[in-house]
Amino acid sequence: MEMFFYxxxxxxxxxxxxxxxxxxxxxxxxVLRRQSLMADTLSHVSLAGVALGLLIGINPTWTNILVVxxxxxxxxxxxxxxxxxxxxxIAILMSVGMAVALVLMEIGAGRTTLxxxxxxxxSIVTINKEQIWMLLGLTIIIGLLYxxxxxxxxxxxxxxxxxxTVGLPIKMMSILFNVLTGVTxxxxxxxxxxxxxxxxxxxPAAISLRLSKSFYGVILNGMVIALVGMxxxxxxxxxxxxxxxxxxxxxxxxxxAVITLAKYMLHYLKFDRLFNKSQG
Amino acid sequence: MxxxxxxxxxxxxxxxxxxxxxDIHFTVNAGSLTGIVGPNGAGKSTLIKTILGLHPxxxxxxxxxxxxxxxxxxxxxxxxxxxxVDWDFPTTALDVVTMGLYGQIGWFxxxxxFHKAKAYESLEKMGMAxxxxxxxxxxxxxxxxxxxxxxxxxxxxxIYFMDEPLAGVDAATExxxxxxxxxxxxxxxxxxxxxxxxxxxxxxxxxxxxxxxTVIQYGKTDHVFTKENIARTYGGNMRxxxxxxxxxxxxxxx
Numbered sequence: 001m002e003m004f005f006y007x008x009x010x011x012x013x014x015x016x017x018x019x020x021x022x023x024x025x026x027x028x029x030x031v032l033r034r035q036s037l038m039a040d041t042l043s044h045v046s047l048a049g050v051a052l053g054l055l056i057g058i059n060p061t062w063t064n065i066l067v068v069x070x071x072x073x074x075x076x077x078x079x080x081x082x083x084x085x086x087x088x089x090i091a092i093l094m095s096v097g098m099a100v101a102l103v104l105m106e107i108g109a110g111r112t113t114l115x116x117x118x119x120x121x122x123s124i125v126t127i128n129k130e131q132i133w134m135l136l137g138l139t140i141i142i143g144l145l146y147x148x149x150x151x152x153x154x155x156x157x158x159x160x161x162x163x164x165t166v167g168l169p170i171k172m173m174s175i176l177f178n179v180l181t182g183v184t185x186x187x188x189x190x191x192x193x194x195x196x197x198x199x200x201x202x203x204p205a206a207i208s209l210r211l212s213k214s215f216y217g218v219i220l221n222g223m224v225i226a227l228v229g230m231x232x233x234x235x236x237x238x239x240x241x242x243x244x245x246x247x248x249x250x251x252x253x254x255x256x257a258v259i260t261l262a263k264y265m266l267h268y269l270k271f272d273r274l275f276n277k278s279q280g
Numbered sequence: 281m282x283x284x285x286x287x288x289x290x291x292x293x294x295x296x297x298x299x300x301x302x303d304i305h306f307t308v309n310a311g312s313l314t315g316i317v318g319p320n321g322a323g324k325s326t327l328i329k330t331i332l333g334l335h336p337x338x339x340x341x342x343x344x345x346x347x348x349x350x351x352x353x354x355x356x357x358x359x360x361x362x363x364x365v366d367w368d369f370p371t372t373a374l375d376v377v378t379m380g381l382y383g384q385i386g387w388f389x390x391x392x393x394f395h396k397a398k399a400y401e402s403l404e405k406m407g408m409a410x411x412x413x414x415x416x417x418x419x420x421x422x423x424x425x426x427x428x429x430x431x432x433x434x435x436x437x438x439i440y441f442m443d444e445p446l447a448g449v450d451a452a453t454e455x456x457x458x459x460x461x462x463x464x465x466x467x468x469x470x471x472x473x474x475x476x477x478x479x480x481x482x483x484x485x486x487x488x489x490x491x492x493x494t495v496i497q498y499g500k501t502d503h504v505f506t507k508e509n510i511a512r513t514y515g516g517n518m519r520x521x522x523x524x525x526x527x528x529x530x531x532x533x534x
Contacts, residue, residue: 032369152387155379159365165332165358166383167350209370213415218370 003238011132012124012244015191016230018135019200022142024222026181027205028215032157036206038075038178039198041090042185045071045097047194049186050119051104061134064186071097072182076175122193122245124237134187142180149173154215196245203252204229207259229255282309284346285439285470286331291340293323293330299493300326304340306489306498308472310438313465315475315485315501319514322492324474325361328441332358344439354383357437359428361444367417373427374412377402380431402430407456422453429457439470447476458484481505 003009030036049067053060071093078089105116118126146153156163156173163170181201189197204226205218212218233248240247284307291304300323308314316324329335331342333349344352357380377399378391385391391399403409406426411419416427425445432440446454464471465486472489475481481488481501488504490496490513497504 028370032366148388151382154371155382158369158371158376158379159360161329161334161360161364162358162379164334165353165356167353168387213370213372214375215371 003235008125008127009234009238011127011129012191012234013231014132015124015127015135015188016234017227018132018139019188019191020204020223020226020230022139022184023201023226024204024208024219025142025146026184027201027203028209028218028222029153029157029177030181030202031205031209033177036198036202037087037090037094039181039185039201041075041094041097042068042072042182043189043194043197044094044101046182046186046189046197047101047119048097048104050190051101051108055104055108061131061186061190064189065183068182068186069179072178073175076171076178079174119190120193120195121243122189122191122196124191124234124244127191131187131190138184138187142184145176145180153177192245192248193243196249199249199252200226200230200245203249203256207252207256210259210263225252225255282311284308285310285344286472287341287343287346288331289341291327291330291342292338293326293335294338295326299338301330301493303494306495308439308470308487310470311465311468312470312487313461313485314470314472314487314489314498315481316472316489316491317475317478317481317513318491318496322513324491325443327491328358328443328472328474332356332441355438357432357435357440359432359440359442359445361447362421362425362428364443367419367424369416371416372413373403373408373416373419373423373430374399376416376427377430377434380434383435399430399434402434403427405433406430406460407452420450422449425449426453426456429460433460433464437469440464440472442471442473444474444476446473478510 004013026039027036030039046064046068049064050060052067053063056063075089075093078092082088152163152168152173155166156168156170160170185197185201188200192200204222207225208218208222211221229252230248233251234244236242236251237244237247286308288304288306291301292299293301304327316327318324326335330337342349344356349356374396378395380402381391381395381399385395400409400412403412406429408423408426408430411423411427416424419427429445432442445457449457461471461473461484473485475484482505485501487499488501489498490504490509492513492515496513497509
């Protein structure tokens with residue numbers, strides 16, 4: 001219980017709660033738009049953003065957000081260019097982002113005490129008040145935008161052609177969505193680590209997709225799954241001294257395994273009963 | 281007098297450097313039910329997409345109700361090919377149909393009970409009421425197509441463009457869809473349908489647009505859907521069945 005008395009743990013729990021609210025919303029749209037790897041790309045790019053900030057001596061959070069916004073916009077244009085191979089843009093930007101990050105970090109080596117590994121794997125000890133406020137602001141913005149734009153986004157995601165014919169500004173909406181995803185990743189990345197931030201955004205929605213048949217059902221279940229995964233991951237991370245992002249990801253995977261197994265068994269039992277009935 | 285609902289002048293479109301459509305001219309009158317017919321690669325889907333601005337036009341002018349597409353948008357309904365959307369999407373049949381009402385409800389308001397009832401009614405009309413709360417991935421191809429049609433119906437548009445609504449559906453669905461199309465026509469709506477089955481053109485459509493990269497001919501089915509015109513459209517790759525009859529049913533040999 002003593003973990004709750006530490007300021008950094010309290011901030012970690014606050015951050016986890018906020019992330020659990022936004023991750024399933026973004027995650028579901030990313031999965032349905034076939035962009036689940038975009039989160040990975042943006043997290044690699046966001047490493048470059050951090051490295052740039054450290055190099056030129058500006059708060060890395062801001063350079064990070066700036067770089068990620070530019071790339072998020074670029075991603076939409078690349079998606080248009082390679083219509084049939086939309087994953088190419090992801091492959092290109094992911095490796096370029098990583099390469100730029102490594103080069104910048106090497107150039108800036110020695111100027112800062114922050115290490116690459118801290119951003120690769122994340123650290124709950126380093127969450128500061130400013131990050132919590134940013135996360136809270138972001139949660140409010142995403143929540144409001146979701147409430148306002150849920151119908152247009154729903155149509156855009158289900159059927160882009162119809163969205164166009166009814167006059168929705170589809171390009172604008174796509175870019176805005178990418179930018180929001182980018183900013184979220186830039187804000188969450190230092191906490192859970194660049195390598196696993198996408199897992200935390202994608203997995204709750206992906207697991208929830210197996211449970212609900214309605215859109216809102218997926219999002220609500222996703223929030224519960226994210227909350228359970230993140231909180232228990234944090235506790236595990238504290239107790240075992242493991243990296244938070246990795247602990248959370250493993251717990252989410254366990255949830256996925258349990259749900260898949262339970263669904264399979266339920267299906268099997270139902271089938272069995274039907275079979276026995278027809279026999280008797 | 282009949283109102284002109286769609287005028288297409290000098291339309292052309294291309295994919296990369298290959299011109300798919302050129303010199304497209306035609307005028308569609310209100311209350312007509314048109315089958316757009318032509319061989320594979322003739323540009324049937326592209327024609328619809330270019331008219332609706334989904335595909336860029338190289339040249340030409342399209343007007344709806346003697347006005348622009350922008351102004352007439354609310355009167356235009358589009359039913360894309362079934363394969364163009366994600367049927368694993370976590371949503372129910374009723375929700376998909378309700379989507380067709382968003383234009384009327386307003387993008388930022390919630391659908392009321394009245395709107396839900398309207399969507400349900402439309403599903404009922406397509407014989408899909410029992411499936412209203414099914415997730416769409418659990419529906420058969422024909423049922424999915426009916427849901428698509430129901431979504432178009434609630435939109436209450438004046439002119440509909442449908443891209444192969446009868447492709448790969450079962451006989452019952454085909455009958456249900458055709459009944460609805462004829463009902464739309466009777467209500468004075470205009471419907472343009474991309475169609476691939478030459479055998480049924482005469483029974484289904486009162487107008488035919490024969491297309492192969494350009495409009496071979498457009499007009500009343502009786503006048504246009506002749507052996508000569510069909511041969512011109514399909515470039516002679518035809519095998520005629522029941523040749524003793526002038527209007528023998530053609531089938532395509534490719």
